[in-house]
Amino acid sequence: MSGKRALITGITGQDGAYLAQFLLGQGYEVHGLLRRSASADVIGARLKWLKIDGRIILHDGNLTDLSGLIRVMKDVQPQEVYNLAAQSFVKSSWQQPLLTGTVTGLGAVNILEAVRLANPEARFYQASSSEMFGLIQEPIQSEKTPFYPRSPYAAAKLYAHWMTVNYRESFDMHASNGILFNHESPLRGIEFVTRKITDGVARIKLGLQEKLSLGNLDAKRDWGHARDYVKAMWLMLQQEVPDDYVIATGRTASVREFCQFAFNHVGLNMEDHVVVDERFLRPAEVDILLGNAEKAKAKLGWAAETTLEELVAEMVEADLQRLTSQEHL
Numbered sequence: 036m037s038g039k040r041a042l043i044t045g046i047t048g049q050d051g052a053y054l055a056q057f058l059l060g061q062g063y064e065v066h067g068l069l070r071r072s073a074s075a076d077v078i079g080a081r082l083k084w085l086k087i088d089g090r091i092i093l094h095d096g097n098l099t100d101l102s103g104l105i106r107v108m109k110d111v112q113p114q115e116v117y118n119l120a121a122q123s124f125v126k127s128s129w130q131q132p133l134l135t136g137t138v139t140g141l142g143a144v145n146i147l148e149a150v151r152l153a154n155p156e157a158r159f160y161q162a163s164s165s166e167m168f169g170l171i172q173e174p175i176q177s178e179k180t181p182f183y184p185r186s187p188y189a190a191a192k193l194y195a196h197w198m199t200v201n202y203r204e205s206f207d208m209h210a211s212n213g214i215l216f217n218h219e220s221p222l223r224g225i226e227f228v229t230r231k232i233t234d235g236v237a238r239i240k241l242g243l244q245e246k247l248s249l250g251n252l253d254a255k256r257d258w259g260h261a262r263d264y265v266k267a268m269w270l271m272l273q274q275e276v277p278d279d280y281v282i283a284t285g286r287t288a289s290v291r292e293f294c295q296f297a298f299n300h301v302g303l304n305m306e307d308h309v310v311v312d313e314r315f316l317r318p319a320e321v322d323i324l325l326g327n328a329e330k331a332k333a334k335l336g337w338a339a340e341t342t343l344e345e346l347v348a349e350m351v352e353a354d355l356q357r358l359t360s361q362e363h364l
């Protein structure tokens with residue numbers, strides 16, 4: 036054991052699960068914040084998938100409830116706090132702008148306050164996002180690129196981002212923002228485009244479905260693997276000086292290309308199966324994202340390890356396996 040304790044908000048999500056696995060591997064005692072749900076059967080499905088559910092200490096709490104966060108902070112006294120909890124689905128943020136602002140924006144301030152009041156020496160990580168670049172102001176985005184949020188989600192993340200900087204500068208807290216570009220995995224939520232595609236491809240291959248309905252096929256993203264990206268979160272908190280870092284692969288690809296890779300992987304043609312449905316278009320789109328992670332490489336020694344082709348193959352294979360064994364995730 037490293038003797039270190041970490042607290043992860045959003046531990047039931049994609050990144051929370053991979054980060055928990057990574058920190059356990061580093062010898063940490065891992066604590067997670069769990070929001071109460073009536074659907075107890077789905078809680079912790081990702082932790083179970085990684086076979087680490089029995090090794091995490093879970094605490095009831097919600098990002099919107101400051102007193103509960105202070106209680107957890109006092110009980111756990113973690114050396115490191117990773118704030119990954121959020122209403123993270125961009126499309127939903129137009130339908131639920133106030134909830135998104137409350138959880139994704141103000142929620143980050145609640146946890147910053149809990150750290151400041153109950154455990155000010157803890158190192159803090161905020162899950163910032165490339166979505167904040169929105170209507171891009173430079174063709175390749177780095178820590179110096181101005182932000183231009185294009186969704187209620189991005190605006191909420193921008194508030195949380197600047198509050199993290201503000202707490203660092205005002206209260207001398209060890210608080211860092213990871214500006215992470217899109218990262219995916221077999222544990223990605225089914226509503227996000229990559230997982231929707233790999234699940235759809237697997238269903239079509241197995242004869243369970245014929246068509247896959249998508250929105251904007253021309254949108255481009257810099258897609259990496261979540262397993263690689265959680266290492267960068269940890270590395271940021273191991274630095275003597277807190278700072279903000281872009282985490283990206285430096286390669287962009289369209290939704291159409293992602294589809295082509297996925298269909299090709301199982302020997303099918305996307306043209307035979309993909310239909311465009313305008314219900315999946317957004318009121319405002321982020322057309323393209325492409326990150327420059329040179330600072331992370333130089334200062335953290337971090338670089339993406341998984342190629343897009345490897346990521347797609349792993350996701351399609353996991354979905355084929357899940358569907359044939361009737362697992363649900």
Ligand code: NAP
Nearest residue numbers: 045047048049050097098119120121123162164215217218
């Ligand atoms: P995710 O799978 O959607 O997980 C979100 C987590 O937040 C879940 O554990 C969820 O709990 C929890 N949560 C939501 N509302 C909460 C509340 N009110 N109180 C406490 N917990 C709450 O997201 P992810 O892909 O792992 O991303 C992790 C973080 O990184 C998010 O903040 C996201 O916005 C940010 N980010 C993600 C990416 C990406 O490409 N994945 C890129 C940049 C930034 P339930 O399980 O109960 O729903």
Ligand code: GDD
Nearest residue numbers: 123125164165166216217226227228229249250251254315
């Ligand atoms: N979800 C979805 N569903 N997206 C679609 C679809 C579809 O059927 N068809 C096309 N797209 C396009 C979207 O319009 C968008 O341009 C792109 O695919 C990616 O959409 P998502 O996978 O939903 O991710 P995102 O880029 O909006 O947001 C993700 O990445 C951000 C980092 O840049 C989320 O993980 C955010 O939480 C994260 O901050």
